[in-house]
Amino acid sequence: MAMATLRFIGRKIVLGKQGPGLAAASTLRRALATTVGSVDKQKRLLTVRWSDKSRRDSLLPLAWLRDNCQCSACFHPDTLSRLQLMENFDPKIGADSVQFDDASKTCSVTWSDGHVSTYKYDWLMRRSFDSESQQQRSLWYSGKHELWGSDYAIRRHPFDQLMKSDSSLLQFLNDMEAFGLTVVEGAPIAGTEGLRAVTDLCNRVAFPMETNYGTTFTVKSKLNPSNLAYTPARLGLHVDLPFYKDPPGIQLLHCLAQSNNITGGENFFSDGFHAANLLKVANSDAYKMLTTRLVDFYDYETDHLADFHMLCRQRVISLTSDGEYEMICYNNQVRDTYLNMPADQVQLFYDALKAFDTLLHGEQCSVSTKLKEGDIVTFDNRRVLHGRNSYTVHGTAERHLEGAYLRWDEVYSRIRRLEESVRSRQP
Template sequence: MLSCRHLIGRFLVRRQASTQARLASPGIVEIDEADGQRLKYPQVWLRDNCQCTECFHATTRARKSNWERGPLHVGAQRVSYDEQCQQLQVHWQDEHKSVYELQWLRERDFGDAARQKYLDEVYRPPVQLWGKTQFEEVRREFLYQNVLDRDDVLKAWLEALAVQGFALLKDAPDDENVARRLAERIGYIKRTTYGDVFEVKSKPNAGNYAYLMVPLPLHTDMPYYEYKAGINILHTLVQSESAGGANTLVDGFHVAAEMRRLYPQEFEVLRSVPVNWYDIGHDGDQARPFHSLWRAPVVCLDVDGQVVRINQNTTKRDSRFTVPIEQAVAWYEAYDRFLRLAHDEIVEFKTRPGDVFVFNNLRMLHGRTAYEDSPQNKRHLVGAYVDWDIIYSKLRTLRFPQAHE
């Protein structure tokens, strides 16, 4: 917290009218700004967030007070506003005093506009839903080396992944470490039962359906993980020279939104009925065996009722369906509707060697057309995962570097 002496030089009095603070009931402090704006704060919140050195450790940005001796029943005795220092001052009934900068309070306004601004600009960027006809409009491409070298390009790339859900990087080198470098450029790679990086190519005695040359149906990776991989980074080292091997892609959030709009009852079934997703096996002869299992619906919502995760993987849906029989029948009907809508929105494109296709694995349904290897041409991709917690953290450090000073 800056002292008033420092603040005098920063803030200039720009209005003839003055800002006023007052106690309002029940338990509310109101600030009437000179421009007519009114800010309101619960007294308990103000006391809980006192910024003095006794209550707050500025270096670690940590509250020091113990709630057991906390603010719930300690009311404000009087409040005032220092126009020169641009500060709200609160004198509490237990003789404690708190001082809050007006700009700090504005950023934490309880009004609708301020709360939404924080959610959209700091918490997570709003997603842009898209269907088949909008694919070329939302498609973003970046140069691989620029993502590695320039923070502004890294920021734009991560924003594209957060908003549109996918992006394509071009001109990556013929190097099996490309996916790893991109993951480490963001932060930390996600290690799974398939390793920290994984290869997608046809293999004898394949332990995963993706290692066959058959069509790969629309799916999300690892629905059997409670902490499902956030983004999938797929670097094309060798592309099939056959007619197949093309990527298929659908915005799963868009499909869910259409389900909610057109078929609300079936949407509710997909939102509420848990499905058993599983993966049993080992990846390679020397790998440890695994038995992954997670129960979750096809459509998952957050606390605000927004779609935040799609689970869909026909090859990894367990034959055990641990719900009442009448729910199972209704689920199959809703599931069929969801897949029909998804197939109507499929876009198809074929990456080339040096392309890196990156997409939101919580959102995008992806697949692949069938292809044929030859002795001289074996399709080969290298992939890696990164969790969204890590991605959003990196994006915020790029958007708000001053927050870490």
């Protein structure tokens, strides 16, 4: 078996020509207080042992290193985008030498075509391929959820504070990510300032998501209502707009008027992921049904924007490919009269839906609150279901909420940038 030829020049590794059937690993001398590396030419992998012993060894594939050269010919420094074209990229390119410089904390690789790539140590450490580093990175993608039941005390955040302080805003968004239900209190209610407060809050976070109900929507009892929310009827626990392929991420409802002359109208909420966990244990057949069967949701109406006929098939409980909860999509008000499943499955489907709905509304899951004027209740519309008791208005009193939506993509983006500026967390 041919062996890799290695020479050591100080801390520089010079690698010989790569022949067929090379030995599994070519190990370098491990100096005590210097950063050293070893290249496995067969696996095309550079392993780096850092002089900082508190750091884990980094695993860095050669193809990935070449792909991510940070020089200005390969990577645009202003747009932070890859300039190198895949058509010019050789994923099997050889590395002639690897050099570590602990003074400048940089690692340089000289490739077989003469190109030299230089990487900062901390940049490489954060991108290591060991499972612990990759798990750490995954936290930037998936929500850090803390599931709750009926004993959840809804987190409250003062409107003024999060409008002016970035660390308060970050705290609010971290609570939204973890619990998916908070109240922002003390928002203005009078005049145009009151009317635009929910938009101002959206703009402080990102920007409102426009839907078939507009950029914002007004929840009041209306003549000729286009949505059941615009009547005084009781609304069972639901998510909004399940007839979108990508339903809104966060819903915000700003209470502008809720007089003492109104009986009822309390809001209630339930953590759908928590209820799904309970269902999985109590009734695995129902859980299987709701995580697999597609259900039709629709919206056929005319609102001030347009005539619309929205349609989407969704699983009531959506799981990711890793089996984690992705989204709850359940809204009995706009579940279509068409039911796209074999007739012999229909009874089982209703039994499953009834079991889930009972858990959601049950005393283990549901929390209730009556919004005060100036409260903006904000909730994860893809996880936390909301409902409302019917209400009766006495005299001329009015119940008035202004609503808006945000997308999680933009909210997560905001969280990451705030983590960077407030907590100096590097991307």
